[in-house]
Amino acid sequence: MSGDSSPKAKRVFTEEQIERYSRQLLLPEVGGEGQRKVLAARVLLIGAGGLGSPVGLYLAAAGVGTIGVVDSDRVELSNLQRQVLHATQDLGSEKCLSAKATMEGINPDVRVVPLSIRLRSENILGIIADYDIVVDGSDNFPTRYLVNDACVLAGKPLSHAGILRFDGQVTTVVPGRGPCYRCLYPQPPAPGMVPSCQEAGVLGVTAGVVGCLQATEVIKLILGIGDPLVGRLLLYDGLDMTIRTIRIRRDPACAVCGDSPAITELADYEEFCGLRAAEEIAS
Amino acid sequence: MTIPEPDKIIDLRGTPCPLNWVKTKLRLEEMQPGQVLEVVVDDGSPARNVPRSVEAEGHRVLALTDGSDGVHVLIERR
Amino acid sequence: MTDDGNHVTVRLYGPLRQAAGGRDVQLEAGATTVKDALAQLAACKGSRVADMIFDQQGAVWPSLILLVNDEPADLREASSVASGDVISILMPLAGG
Numbered sequence: 247m248s249g250d251s252s253p254k255a256k257r258v259f260t261e262e263q264i265e266r267y268s269r270q271l272l273l274p275e276v277g278g279e280g281q282r283k284v285l286a287a288r289v290l291l292i293g294a295g296g297l298g299s300p301v302g303l304y305l306a307a308a309g310v311g312t313i314g315v316v317d318s319d320r321v322e323l324s325n326l327q328r329q330v331l332h333a334t335q336d337l338g339s340e341k342c343l344s345a346k347a348t349m350e351g352i353n354p355d356v357r358v359v360p361l362s363i364r365l366r367s368e369n370i371l372g373i374i375a376d377y378d379i380v381v382d383g384s385d386n387f388p389t390r391y392l393v394n395d396a397c398v399l400a401g402k403p404l405s406h407a408g409i410l411r412f413d414g415q416v417t418t419v420v421p422g423r424g425p426c427y428r429c430l431y432p433q434p435p436a437p438g439m440v441p442s443c444q445e446a447g448v449l450g451v452t453a454g455v456v457g458c459l460q461a462t463e464v465i466k467l468i469l470g471i472g473d474p475l476v477g478r479l480l481l482y483d484g485l486d487m488t489i490r491t492i493r494i495r496r497d498p499a500c501a502v503c504g505d506s507p508a509i510t511e512l513a514d515y516e517e518f519c520g521l522r523a524a525e526e527i528a529s
Numbered sequence: 530m531t532i533p534e535p536d537k538i539i540d541l542r543g544t545p546c547p548l549n550w551v552k553t554k555l556r557l558e559e560m561q562p563g564q565v566l567e568v569v570v571d572d573g574s575p576a577r578n579v580p581r582s583v584e585a586e587g588h589r590v591l592a593l594t595d596g597s598d599g600v601h602v603l604i605e606r607r
Numbered sequence: 608m609t610d611d612g613n614h615v616t617v618r619l620y621g622p623l624r625q626a627a628g629g630r631d632v633q634l635e636a637g638a639t640t641v642k643d644a645l646a647q648l649a650a651c652k653g654s655r656v657a658d659m660i661f662d663q664q665g666a667v668w669p670s671l672i673l674l675v676n677d678e679p680a681d682l683r684e685a686s687s688v689a690s691g692d693v694i695s696i697l698m699p700l701a702g703g
Contacts, residue, residue: 259555268551274586278555297703385703408700413621415700431670431699439659439668440622443702453703479672481620481697486630492677492695 257282263355267309275471281309285355287468288312290374292365292393293383294345295319296443296453297407297460299331301381304461306349306356310468313349314359314377317341328450365389367512370396379467381405381460385443387434388515394419394427395512398503403467405460410441412449412484414456417475417494418463421503424476429497434515452484532592535567535603536560541579542571542599549575550582553604557588560606565591569599576600615688617648618695626655641673641686644694659698672697 259267259278270276276284287310291298294317305313319341321332329341336344342360349358363369370392374380380402382393390406397404397419404419406427419426459480466472481490502509539556541549553568560566570579572595580590583604592603617632624630632652638644645667649657662668673680674695680686688694 264551264555265548268548271551271555272547278558293703295703383703385701387699387701390699390701407703409702410621410700411625413700415697430672433670435668435670435699436662440698440701446622446625448702479697483620492672492674493679494672495679 257285263309266353266355270308275469280469280471283468283470284309284465285311287379288314288377289379289381289464289468290314290316290377291345291381291383292316292389293385294329294331294341295325295383295385296328296409296448296450297383297457298345298381299329300454300457301383301405301461301464302331302345302349302358303352304458305464306352306358308461308465309353309355310464311355312357312359312377314361314373315342315345315349316361316363316365316373317345318362318364328448328453330454365392367392367514370512371400374400374402377402379403379405379464381464382407383457383460387440390427391434391515392512395502395509397421398426399510399512405463405467407456407460409448409452409456410443410446412452414452414459414482414484416456416459416463416480416482417478418467420467420474420476425494425496426500426503428502429500430479430494432497432501449484452482455484456482532603533565536564538567538569540569541575542569544570544575546574546578547582550579553579553583553602554586557586557604557606562606564606566604566606568602568604569596570602572600576602614690615644616693617644618693620695620697621700622698623656623659623696626659627652638688641675641680641688641694642667644688645696660696670699 267281271281289305289310291301294315321336321339321341321344323337325332331345331348340362342362346358346360349356374396380397382390382404384390398421401421406419407414407416463474466474477494478491479494498505501507541552549570557566570576580593580602583590588607589605590602591605594601615634615638619627619630632648634644634647636647638647645660649660660667675686675688675692
């Protein structure tokens, strides 16, 4: 990767980079200035699965310079129906390494940092500190709440999305500028109420559509363009083929981003964390 | 109108579309409003496309000259 | 045909849609508040739907998003509804 990363010296693009990025250099909203921002950006993907795959692919293609990938799982056969970062030859491999190979194969300008770890309250703040933007591509509620809370406490912008069957929801959390995930959903649902993809199923491409919406949001945040989904929740319905956005507001009583937050430290939630969160708030 | 002298000249002969415009655009970004850039492009599509892209981007084509060595496009950076 | 009823529609998303067997539910009896409407929905669609809306104490789960037309229902269940309104119910999705 060429160019000086110091703020004073402007990166000079190689001939190859000019050609590689030509289709987005053409955009008035991007140009050389924008491409430099993209190459200098550091984005953390939580999960190299259904949502993480399209995000990883498109951020690598766009030239996001540093992409961390957090995933401690190995590639399994049932993943391949939707987790397009991985191929049959990767079965059994660590997902973050498989992701790294695919993403760097698309674009050698990109440095993928594989993080084969489980996120926990003790490690998450240290991990997200190295990144500008976090992408939640996880597949369980405890992680989603942990990631949200960590990003709010650390002031990190967060792209959130969730999917099931043919549907998805997407929003962008910019701490201090709009609502967070808990403003929307103060507590996780009771265990068993919302089925997982394993139970109810998911159309593979649902992850593709929704993950691509997340990738779009991330790039918009990097470039400072357009209207990110801050204060809006986008609802994607693949069967009806409708997209609806609803306005959501920051909750002044939100447990983590409200005026008097009850959550000032992170905790590890298990599936019964509805109860845990209630205790947290009461204390 | 007197044709001003360019502040920078770049030779984009042999560079196909759209890379010739992309390089022109990148160079214009580096310049101050009011400065003048001259690019030399091949006849044919480049000579048609580059000036059109220049104007679409909001800059001004000051002159378009057919030389024996290619087409010279004089651009004022807006 | 005269329309003397109060027709409120409930629009369901995600797992609730599955449980209720369809996206939109027309409520037959009049509903004047969101809570009314939710109670009717639970009554006519069975316990699986009811359990997704109300907890053991009969309170509406905090993590449902309730909208009247496109506006968040500020007082949640106490928000009033009029004939022609559409109440949307959203649940969080964990899949990724």
